[in-house]
Amino acid sequence: MKKKATDFLLMTFGTVLVSVGTYFFKFPNHFSFGGVSGLSVVLGQAFPFLSPGAWNTIFSLLFLVLGFVFLDRGFGFKTVYCSLLFAGLTQGLEYIFPLAGPLTDQKMLELIFAAALPAVGSAILFNIDASSGGTDILAMIMRKFTRLNIGKALLLSDAVIALSALFVFDIQTGLYSIVGLVMKSFLVDMVIENINMKKSFTIVTTHPEEVCEFINKNLHRGATIWQAKGAFTDKPHWVILSVMSRMQAAALRNYVKNADAHAFMLISNATTIVGKGFREM
Incomplete structure:
Protein backbone atom coordinates (compact mmCIF):
# COMPACT_ATOMS: atom_id res chain seq x y z
CA MET A 1 0.00 0.00 0.00
CA LYS A 2 2.87 2.36 0.77
CA LYS A 3 4.39 1.75 -2.67
CA LYS A 4 1.01 2.24 -4.37
CA ALA A 5 0.46 5.52 -2.49
CA THR A 6 3.97 6.70 -3.42
CA ASP A 7 3.44 5.78 -7.08
CA PHE A 8 0.09 7.61 -7.07
CA LEU A 9 1.68 10.79 -5.68
CA LEU A 10 4.55 10.55 -8.18
CA MET A 11 2.12 10.02 -11.07
CA THR A 12 0.12 13.07 -10.01
CA PHE A 13 3.21 15.24 -9.52
CA GLY A 14 4.78 14.17 -12.81
CA THR A 15 1.58 14.79 -14.76
CA VAL A 16 1.15 18.22 -13.15
CA LEU A 17 4.68 19.18 -14.27
CA VAL A 18 3.94 18.06 -17.84
CA SER A 19 0.63 19.98 -17.86
CA VAL A 20 2.08 23.20 -16.43
CA GLY A 21 5.02 23.18 -18.84
CA THR A 22 2.73 22.45 -21.76
CA TYR A 23 0.05 25.04 -21.04
CA PHE A 24 2.09 27.97 -19.71
CA PHE A 25 5.15 27.67 -21.94
CA LYS A 26 4.53 25.44 -24.98
CA PHE A 27 1.07 26.57 -26.06
CA PRO A 28 1.50 30.38 -25.94
CA ASN A 29 4.87 30.24 -27.72
CA HIS A 30 3.66 27.71 -30.33
CA PHE A 31 6.47 25.31 -29.45
CA SER A 32 5.73 21.91 -30.98
CA PHE A 33 8.14 19.28 -29.63
CA GLY A 34 6.13 16.37 -30.96
CA GLY A 35 3.63 14.15 -29.22
CA VAL A 36 0.00 15.05 -28.62
CA SER A 37 0.78 18.49 -27.17
CA GLY A 38 3.00 19.39 -30.15
CA LEU A 39 0.39 18.19 -32.60
CA SER A 40 -2.22 20.22 -30.70
CA VAL A 41 -0.15 23.39 -31.08
CA VAL A 42 0.04 22.90 -34.85
CA LEU A 43 -3.66 22.04 -35.20
CA GLY A 44 -4.65 24.95 -32.96
CA GLN A 45 -3.04 27.29 -35.49
CA ALA A 46 -4.22 25.46 -38.61
CA PHE A 47 -7.79 24.99 -37.31
CA PRO A 48 -8.35 27.83 -34.83
CA PHE A 49 -12.00 26.98 -34.13
CA LEU A 50 -10.55 24.83 -31.32
CA SER A 51 -7.81 25.84 -28.89
CA PRO A 52 -4.62 23.78 -28.46
CA GLY A 53 -5.96 22.63 -25.08
CA ALA A 54 -9.14 21.34 -26.72
CA TRP A 55 -7.18 19.51 -29.43
CA ASN A 56 -4.97 18.05 -26.72
CA THR A 57 -8.01 16.70 -24.88
CA ILE A 58 -9.52 15.24 -28.07
CA PHE A 59 -6.36 13.38 -29.06
CA SER A 60 -5.62 12.22 -25.50
CA LEU A 61 -9.10 10.70 -25.25
CA LEU A 62 -8.87 9.28 -28.78
CA PHE A 63 -5.62 7.46 -28.03
CA LEU A 64 -7.09 6.32 -24.72
CA VAL A 65 -10.04 4.73 -26.55
CA LEU A 66 -7.65 3.09 -29.03
CA GLY A 67 -5.72 1.70 -26.08
CA PHE A 68 -8.85 0.13 -24.61
CA VAL A 69 -9.74 -1.37 -27.99
CA PHE A 70 -6.36 -2.77 -29.05
CA LEU A 71 -4.49 -3.40 -25.79
CA ASP A 72 -5.03 -5.91 -23.02
CA ARG A 73 -4.82 -5.44 -19.25
CA GLY A 74 -1.18 -4.44 -19.59
CA PHE A 75 -2.56 -1.10 -20.76
CA GLY A 76 -2.84 -0.38 -17.06
CA PHE A 77 -4.38 2.00 -14.58
CA LYS A 78 -1.32 4.25 -14.54
CA THR A 79 -1.56 5.24 -18.20
CA VAL A 80 -5.34 5.75 -17.98
CA TYR A 81 -5.05 7.92 -14.87
CA CYS A 82 -2.16 10.06 -16.15
CA SER A 83 -3.73 10.47 -19.59
CA LEU A 84 -7.07 11.66 -18.15
CA LEU A 85 -5.35 13.90 -15.60
CA PHE A 86 -3.11 15.47 -18.25
CA ALA A 87 -6.06 16.18 -20.56
CA GLY A 88 -8.19 17.52 -17.69
CA LEU A 89 -5.48 19.75 -16.23
CA THR A 90 -4.48 21.23 -19.59
CA GLN A 91 -8.09 21.94 -20.50
CA GLY A 92 -8.89 23.26 -17.01
CA LEU A 93 -5.95 25.67 -16.99
CA GLU A 94 -7.40 27.37 -20.07
CA TYR A 95 -10.46 28.34 -18.03
CA ILE A 96 -8.68 29.12 -14.76
CA PHE A 97 -5.68 31.01 -16.20
CA PRO A 98 -6.55 32.22 -19.72
CA LEU A 99 -3.46 33.44 -21.58
CA ALA A 100 -3.43 36.11 -24.27
CA GLY A 101 0.23 35.46 -25.06
CA PRO A 102 3.54 34.28 -23.58
CA LEU A 103 4.26 35.00 -19.92
CA THR A 104 7.46 36.93 -20.76
CA ASP A 105 9.23 38.40 -23.77
CA GLN A 106 12.22 36.08 -23.22
CA LYS A 107 11.60 33.29 -25.72
CA MET A 108 14.73 31.29 -24.89
CA LEU A 109 13.87 31.37 -21.18
CA GLU A 110 10.38 30.10 -21.95
CA LEU A 111 11.84 27.41 -24.22
CA ILE A 112 13.95 26.13 -21.32
CA PHE A 113 10.86 25.82 -19.09
CA ALA A 114 8.79 24.39 -21.95
CA ALA A 115 11.35 21.61 -22.37
CA ALA A 116 12.46 21.13 -18.75
CA LEU A 117 9.12 20.83 -16.95
CA PRO A 118 7.60 18.19 -19.30
CA ALA A 119 10.96 16.38 -19.44
CA VAL A 120 11.21 16.10 -15.65
CA GLY A 121 7.53 15.11 -15.41
CA SER A 122 7.88 12.50 -18.16
CA ALA A 123 11.04 11.09 -16.56
CA ILE A 124 9.21 10.67 -13.24
CA LEU A 125 6.37 8.87 -15.01
CA PHE A 126 8.64 6.65 -17.13
CA ASN A 127 10.63 5.70 -14.03
CA ILE A 128 7.53 4.14 -12.41
CA ASP A 129 6.36 2.53 -15.68
CA ALA A 130 3.69 5.15 -16.37
CA SER A 131 3.16 7.76 -19.07
CA SER A 132 0.90 10.69 -19.86
CA GLY A 133 -0.68 8.71 -22.70
CA GLY A 134 -0.96 10.21 -26.17
CA THR A 135 1.58 8.88 -28.64
CA ASP A 136 2.95 6.55 -25.95
CA ILE A 137 -0.28 4.56 -26.30
CA LEU A 138 0.23 4.54 -30.06
CA ALA A 139 3.71 3.12 -29.42
CA MET A 140 2.22 0.33 -27.30
CA ILE A 141 -0.21 -0.56 -30.09
CA MET A 142 2.55 -0.51 -32.71
CA ARG A 143 4.76 -2.70 -30.53
CA LYS A 144 1.96 -5.25 -30.22
CA PHE A 145 1.08 -5.54 -33.92
CA THR A 146 4.27 -4.66 -35.80
CA ARG A 147 8.01 -5.25 -35.72
CA LEU A 148 8.87 -1.60 -36.13
CA ASN A 149 11.52 0.01 -33.96
CA ILE A 150 9.13 1.97 -31.72
CA GLY A 151 11.74 4.41 -30.39
CA LYS A 152 12.83 5.42 -33.87
CA ALA A 153 9.23 5.61 -35.12
CA LEU A 154 8.23 7.96 -32.29
CA LEU A 155 11.35 10.08 -32.71
CA LEU A 156 10.60 10.38 -36.43
CA SER A 157 6.98 11.41 -35.79
CA ASP A 158 8.10 13.97 -33.18
CA ALA A 159 10.62 15.39 -35.65
CA VAL A 160 7.94 15.69 -38.34
CA ILE A 161 5.65 17.57 -35.92
CA ALA A 162 8.50 19.87 -34.88
CA LEU A 163 9.44 20.57 -38.51
CA SER A 164 5.82 21.35 -39.36
CA ALA A 165 6.12 24.44 -37.14
CA LEU A 166 8.46 25.87 -39.82
CA PHE A 167 5.54 25.98 -42.25
CA VAL A 168 2.55 26.56 -39.94
CA PHE A 169 4.18 29.37 -37.94
CA ASP A 170 7.55 30.83 -38.94
CA ILE A 171 11.20 29.91 -39.22
CA GLN A 172 12.05 31.14 -35.73
CA THR A 173 9.30 29.13 -34.02
CA GLY A 174 10.21 26.05 -36.05
CA LEU A 175 13.85 26.29 -35.07
CA TYR A 176 12.93 26.79 -31.42
CA SER A 177 10.72 23.69 -31.65
CA ILE A 178 13.55 21.59 -33.08
CA VAL A 179 15.92 22.78 -30.34
CA GLY A 180 13.26 22.05 -27.73
CA LEU A 181 12.79 18.50 -29.04
CA VAL A 182 16.53 17.82 -28.73
CA MET A 183 16.65 19.39 -25.25
CA LYS A 184 13.71 17.33 -24.02
CA SER A 185 15.18 14.08 -25.36
CA PHE A 186 18.44 14.63 -23.49
CA LEU A 187 16.76 15.89 -20.33
CA VAL A 188 14.44 12.89 -19.99
CA ASP A 189 17.37 10.46 -20.09
CA MET A 190 19.43 12.64 -17.75
CA VAL A 191 16.67 12.96 -15.14
CA ILE A 192 15.90 9.21 -15.18
CA GLU A 193 19.59 8.43 -14.67
CA ASN A 194 19.82 10.86 -11.75
CA ILE A 195 16.65 9.52 -10.13
CA ASN A 196 18.07 5.98 -10.22
CA MET A 197 21.64 6.95 -9.41
Whole structure:
Protein backbone atom coordinates (compact mmCIF):
# COMPACT_ATOMS: atom_id res chain seq x y z
CA MET A 1 0.00 0.00 0.00
CA LYS A 2 2.87 2.36 0.77
CA LYS A 3 4.39 1.75 -2.67
CA LYS A 4 1.01 2.24 -4.37
CA ALA A 5 0.46 5.52 -2.49
CA THR A 6 3.97 6.70 -3.42
CA ASP A 7 3.44 5.78 -7.08
CA PHE A 8 0.09 7.61 -7.07
CA LEU A 9 1.68 10.79 -5.68
CA LEU A 10 4.55 10.55 -8.18
CA MET A 11 2.12 10.02 -11.07
CA THR A 12 0.12 13.07 -10.01
CA PHE A 13 3.21 15.24 -9.52
CA GLY A 14 4.78 14.17 -12.81
CA THR A 15 1.58 14.79 -14.76
CA VAL A 16 1.15 18.22 -13.15
CA LEU A 17 4.68 19.18 -14.27
CA VAL A 18 3.94 18.06 -17.84
CA SER A 19 0.63 19.98 -17.86
CA VAL A 20 2.08 23.20 -16.43
CA GLY A 21 5.02 23.18 -18.84
CA THR A 22 2.73 22.45 -21.76
CA TYR A 23 0.05 25.04 -21.04
CA PHE A 24 2.09 27.97 -19.71
CA PHE A 25 5.15 27.67 -21.94
CA LYS A 26 4.53 25.44 -24.98
CA PHE A 27 1.07 26.57 -26.06
CA PRO A 28 1.50 30.38 -25.94
CA ASN A 29 4.87 30.24 -27.72
CA HIS A 30 3.66 27.71 -30.33
CA PHE A 31 6.47 25.31 -29.45
CA SER A 32 5.73 21.91 -30.98
CA PHE A 33 8.14 19.28 -29.63
CA GLY A 34 6.13 16.37 -30.96
CA GLY A 35 3.63 14.15 -29.22
CA VAL A 36 0.00 15.05 -28.62
CA SER A 37 0.78 18.49 -27.17
CA GLY A 38 3.00 19.39 -30.15
CA LEU A 39 0.39 18.19 -32.60
CA SER A 40 -2.22 20.22 -30.70
CA VAL A 41 -0.15 23.39 -31.08
CA VAL A 42 0.04 22.90 -34.85
CA LEU A 43 -3.66 22.04 -35.20
CA GLY A 44 -4.65 24.95 -32.96
CA GLN A 45 -3.04 27.29 -35.49
CA ALA A 46 -4.22 25.46 -38.61
CA PHE A 47 -7.79 24.99 -37.31
CA PRO A 48 -8.35 27.83 -34.83
CA PHE A 49 -12.00 26.98 -34.13
CA LEU A 50 -10.55 24.83 -31.32
CA SER A 51 -7.81 25.84 -28.89
CA PRO A 52 -4.62 23.78 -28.46
CA GLY A 53 -5.96 22.63 -25.08
CA ALA A 54 -9.14 21.34 -26.72
CA TRP A 55 -7.18 19.51 -29.43
CA ASN A 56 -4.97 18.05 -26.72
CA THR A 57 -8.01 16.70 -24.88
CA ILE A 58 -9.52 15.24 -28.07
CA PHE A 59 -6.36 13.38 -29.06
CA SER A 60 -5.62 12.22 -25.50
CA LEU A 61 -9.10 10.70 -25.25
CA LEU A 62 -8.87 9.28 -28.78
CA PHE A 63 -5.62 7.46 -28.03
CA LEU A 64 -7.09 6.32 -24.72
CA VAL A 65 -10.04 4.73 -26.55
CA LEU A 66 -7.65 3.09 -29.03
CA GLY A 67 -5.72 1.70 -26.08
CA PHE A 68 -8.85 0.13 -24.61
CA VAL A 69 -9.74 -1.37 -27.99
CA PHE A 70 -6.36 -2.77 -29.05
CA LEU A 71 -4.49 -3.40 -25.79
CA ASP A 72 -5.03 -5.91 -23.02
CA ARG A 73 -4.82 -5.44 -19.25
CA GLY A 74 -1.18 -4.44 -19.59
CA PHE A 75 -2.56 -1.10 -20.76
CA GLY A 76 -2.84 -0.38 -17.06
CA PHE A 77 -4.38 2.00 -14.58
CA LYS A 78 -1.32 4.25 -14.54
CA THR A 79 -1.56 5.24 -18.20
CA VAL A 80 -5.34 5.75 -17.98
CA TYR A 81 -5.05 7.92 -14.87
CA CYS A 82 -2.16 10.06 -16.15
CA SER A 83 -3.73 10.47 -19.59
CA LEU A 84 -7.07 11.66 -18.15
CA LEU A 85 -5.35 13.90 -15.60
CA PHE A 86 -3.11 15.47 -18.25
CA ALA A 87 -6.06 16.18 -20.56
CA GLY A 88 -8.19 17.52 -17.69
CA LEU A 89 -5.48 19.75 -16.23
CA THR A 90 -4.48 21.23 -19.59
CA GLN A 91 -8.09 21.94 -20.50
CA GLY A 92 -8.89 23.26 -17.01
CA LEU A 93 -5.95 25.67 -16.99
CA GLU A 94 -7.40 27.37 -20.07
CA TYR A 95 -10.46 28.34 -18.03
CA ILE A 96 -8.68 29.12 -14.76
CA PHE A 97 -5.68 31.01 -16.20
CA PRO A 98 -6.55 32.22 -19.72
CA LEU A 99 -3.46 33.44 -21.58
CA ALA A 100 -3.43 36.11 -24.27
CA GLY A 101 0.23 35.46 -25.06
CA PRO A 102 3.54 34.28 -23.58
CA LEU A 103 4.26 35.00 -19.92
CA THR A 104 7.46 36.93 -20.76
CA ASP A 105 9.23 38.40 -23.77
CA GLN A 106 12.22 36.08 -23.22
CA LYS A 107 11.60 33.29 -25.72
CA MET A 108 14.73 31.29 -24.89
CA LEU A 109 13.87 31.37 -21.18
CA GLU A 110 10.38 30.10 -21.95
CA LEU A 111 11.84 27.41 -24.22
CA ILE A 112 13.95 26.13 -21.32
CA PHE A 113 10.86 25.82 -19.09
CA ALA A 114 8.79 24.39 -21.95
CA ALA A 115 11.35 21.61 -22.37
CA ALA A 116 12.46 21.13 -18.75
CA LEU A 117 9.12 20.83 -16.95
CA PRO A 118 7.60 18.19 -19.30
CA ALA A 119 10.96 16.38 -19.44
CA VAL A 120 11.21 16.10 -15.65
CA GLY A 121 7.53 15.11 -15.41
CA SER A 122 7.88 12.50 -18.16
CA ALA A 123 11.04 11.09 -16.56
CA ILE A 124 9.21 10.67 -13.24
CA LEU A 125 6.37 8.87 -15.01
CA PHE A 126 8.64 6.65 -17.13
CA ASN A 127 10.63 5.70 -14.03
CA ILE A 128 7.53 4.14 -12.41
CA ASP A 129 6.36 2.53 -15.68
CA ALA A 130 3.69 5.15 -16.37
CA SER A 131 3.16 7.76 -19.07
CA SER A 132 0.90 10.69 -19.86
CA GLY A 133 -0.68 8.71 -22.70
CA GLY A 134 -0.96 10.21 -26.17
CA THR A 135 1.58 8.88 -28.64
CA ASP A 136 2.95 6.55 -25.95
CA ILE A 137 -0.28 4.56 -26.30
CA LEU A 138 0.23 4.54 -30.06
CA ALA A 139 3.71 3.12 -29.42
CA MET A 140 2.22 0.33 -27.30
CA ILE A 141 -0.21 -0.56 -30.09
CA MET A 142 2.55 -0.51 -32.71
CA ARG A 143 4.76 -2.70 -30.53
CA LYS A 144 1.96 -5.25 -30.22
CA PHE A 145 1.08 -5.54 -33.92
CA THR A 146 4.27 -4.66 -35.80
CA ARG A 147 8.01 -5.25 -35.72
CA LEU A 148 8.87 -1.60 -36.13
CA ASN A 149 11.52 0.01 -33.96
CA ILE A 150 9.13 1.97 -31.72
CA GLY A 151 11.74 4.41 -30.39
CA LYS A 152 12.83 5.42 -33.87
CA ALA A 153 9.23 5.61 -35.12
CA LEU A 154 8.23 7.96 -32.29
CA LEU A 155 11.35 10.08 -32.71
CA LEU A 156 10.60 10.38 -36.43
CA SER A 157 6.98 11.41 -35.79
CA ASP A 158 8.10 13.97 -33.18
CA ALA A 159 10.62 15.39 -35.65
CA VAL A 160 7.94 15.69 -38.34
CA ILE A 161 5.65 17.57 -35.92
CA ALA A 162 8.50 19.87 -34.88
CA LEU A 163 9.44 20.57 -38.51
CA SER A 164 5.82 21.35 -39.36
CA ALA A 165 6.12 24.44 -37.14
CA LEU A 166 8.46 25.87 -39.82
CA PHE A 167 5.54 25.98 -42.25
CA VAL A 168 2.55 26.56 -39.94
CA PHE A 169 4.18 29.37 -37.94
CA ASP A 170 7.55 30.83 -38.94
CA ILE A 171 11.20 29.91 -39.22
CA GLN A 172 12.05 31.14 -35.73
CA THR A 173 9.30 29.13 -34.02
CA GLY A 174 10.21 26.05 -36.05
CA LEU A 175 13.85 26.29 -35.07
CA TYR A 176 12.93 26.79 -31.42
CA SER A 177 10.72 23.69 -31.65
CA ILE A 178 13.55 21.59 -33.08
CA VAL A 179 15.92 22.78 -30.34
CA GLY A 180 13.26 22.05 -27.73
CA LEU A 181 12.79 18.50 -29.04
CA VAL A 182 16.53 17.82 -28.73
CA MET A 183 16.65 19.39 -25.25
CA LYS A 184 13.71 17.33 -24.02
CA SER A 185 15.18 14.08 -25.36
CA PHE A 186 18.44 14.63 -23.49
CA LEU A 187 16.76 15.89 -20.33
CA VAL A 188 14.44 12.89 -19.99
CA ASP A 189 17.37 10.46 -20.09
CA MET A 190 19.43 12.64 -17.75
CA VAL A 191 16.67 12.96 -15.14
CA ILE A 192 15.90 9.21 -15.18
CA GLU A 193 19.59 8.43 -14.67
CA ASN A 194 19.82 10.86 -11.75
CA ILE A 195 16.65 9.52 -10.13
CA ASN A 196 18.07 5.98 -10.22
CA MET A 197 21.64 6.95 -9.41
CA LYS A 198 23.20 4.76 -6.71
CA LYS A 199 26.74 4.35 -5.43
CA SER A 200 28.54 1.05 -5.86
CA PHE A 201 31.27 0.31 -3.28
CA THR A 202 34.18 -2.08 -3.65
CA ILE A 203 36.11 -1.95 -0.36
CA VAL A 204 39.40 -3.73 0.32
CA THR A 205 39.94 -3.87 4.09
CA THR A 206 41.43 -5.80 6.96
CA HIS A 207 38.42 -5.00 9.19
CA PRO A 208 35.53 -6.70 7.36
CA GLU A 209 33.40 -7.43 10.44
CA GLU A 210 33.16 -3.78 11.52
CA VAL A 211 32.43 -2.53 8.00
CA CYS A 212 29.77 -5.16 7.30
CA GLU A 213 28.13 -4.54 10.66
CA PHE A 214 27.88 -0.83 9.87
CA ILE A 215 26.40 -1.57 6.44
CA ASN A 216 23.86 -4.07 7.83
CA LYS A 217 22.79 -2.39 11.08
CA ASN A 218 23.27 1.33 10.45
CA LEU A 219 22.55 1.61 6.72
CA HIS A 220 20.19 -1.39 6.49
CA ARG A 221 21.88 -2.59 3.34
CA GLY A 222 23.35 -5.90 2.32
CA ALA A 223 26.90 -6.71 1.29
CA THR A 224 28.90 -9.48 -0.33
CA ILE A 225 32.33 -10.36 1.06
CA TRP A 226 35.16 -12.56 -0.15
CA GLN A 227 38.77 -13.10 0.87
CA ALA A 228 41.66 -11.91 -1.28
CA LYS A 229 45.42 -11.44 -1.05
CA GLY A 230 47.53 -8.35 -1.64
CA ALA A 231 49.66 -8.73 -4.76
CA PHE A 232 52.55 -6.71 -3.30
CA THR A 233 52.35 -7.50 0.46
CA ASP A 234 51.05 -11.08 0.08
CA LYS A 235 48.88 -10.38 3.14
CA PRO A 236 45.23 -11.46 3.44
CA HIS A 237 42.52 -8.86 2.80
CA TRP A 238 38.75 -8.93 2.41
CA VAL A 239 36.79 -7.39 -0.43
CA ILE A 240 33.30 -6.04 0.32
CA LEU A 241 30.78 -5.22 -2.40
CA SER A 242 27.68 -3.12 -1.63
CA VAL A 243 25.29 -0.70 -3.36
CA MET A 244 23.38 2.13 -1.68
CA SER A 245 21.95 5.62 -2.03
CA ARG A 246 24.13 8.70 -2.28
CA MET A 247 23.37 9.80 1.31
CA GLN A 248 24.21 6.35 2.64
CA ALA A 249 27.37 6.34 0.52
CA ALA A 250 28.66 9.46 2.25
CA ALA A 251 28.10 7.88 5.66
CA LEU A 252 29.86 4.64 4.69
CA ARG A 253 32.81 6.45 3.15
CA ASN A 254 33.37 8.46 6.36
CA TYR A 255 32.99 5.39 8.54
CA VAL A 256 35.49 3.29 6.55
CA LYS A 257 38.06 6.11 6.59
CA ASN A 258 37.86 6.21 10.41
CA ALA A 259 37.62 2.43 10.98
CA ASP A 260 40.45 1.43 8.64
CA ALA A 261 42.84 4.17 7.58
CA HIS A 262 44.53 1.80 5.12
CA ALA A 263 41.32 0.63 3.41
CA PHE A 264 41.03 0.95 -0.35
CA MET A 265 37.65 2.11 -1.68
CA LEU A 266 36.44 2.11 -5.26
CA ILE A 267 33.21 4.15 -5.47
CA SER A 268 31.36 4.31 -8.79
CA ASN A 269 27.98 5.45 -10.06
CA ALA A 270 25.40 2.79 -10.87
CA THR A 271 22.08 3.52 -12.56
CA THR A 272 20.76 0.01 -13.21
CA ILE A 273 20.70 -2.31 -10.21
CA VAL A 274 18.53 -5.40 -10.39
CA GLY A 275 17.86 -7.47 -7.28
CA LYS A 276 16.27 -7.54 -3.87
CA GLY A 277 15.96 -4.05 -2.40
CA PHE A 278 16.30 -2.42 -5.80
CA ARG A 279 14.62 -3.00 -9.16
CA GLU A 280 12.93 -6.36 -9.54
CA MET A 281 13.59 -8.60 -12.54
